[in-house]
Amino acid sequence: MKEYEIIGLERIEILMNMCKTYPKKAKRYTYLAKKISEKIGLPIPRKYKQWICKGCGEYLVPGKNCTVRLSNKIRYVTCKECKSIKRFKYASK
Numbered sequence: 001m002k003e004y005e006i007i008g009l010e011r012i013e014i015l016m017n018m019c020k021t022y023p024k025k026a027k028r029y030t031y032l033a034k035k036i037s038e039k040i041g042l043p044i045p046r047k048y049k050q051w052i053c054k055g056c057g058e059y060l061v062p063g064k065n066c067t068v069r070l071s072n073k074i075r076y077v078t079c080k081e082c083k084s085i086k087r088f089k090y091a092s093k
Contacts, residue, residue, distance in 0.1 A: 015032055015036075074089060
């Protein structure tokens with residue numbers, strides 16, 4: 001891994017942690033993280049990407065701005081801002 005890729009991933013991690021600390025500015029931080037990932041050519045790590053809304057770019061916090069439902073081994077995360085739904089498997093065989 002190249003030095004600029006390591007620095008970029010560190011910055012993405014810092015921005016995602018700031019989303020939890022400053023929820024009013026979270027949309028801007030997710031936007032910046034996406035721009036950094038595009039610039040360095042690496043995807044946002046999965047543990048952060050699953051909590052970013054694809055529709056509006058908001059950082060999703062269960063109970064605050066999204067709902068989480070579990071059904072048939074699938075986790076449904078619904079954004080309260082734009083009503084978009086993300087689906088994830090949460091159980092394996």
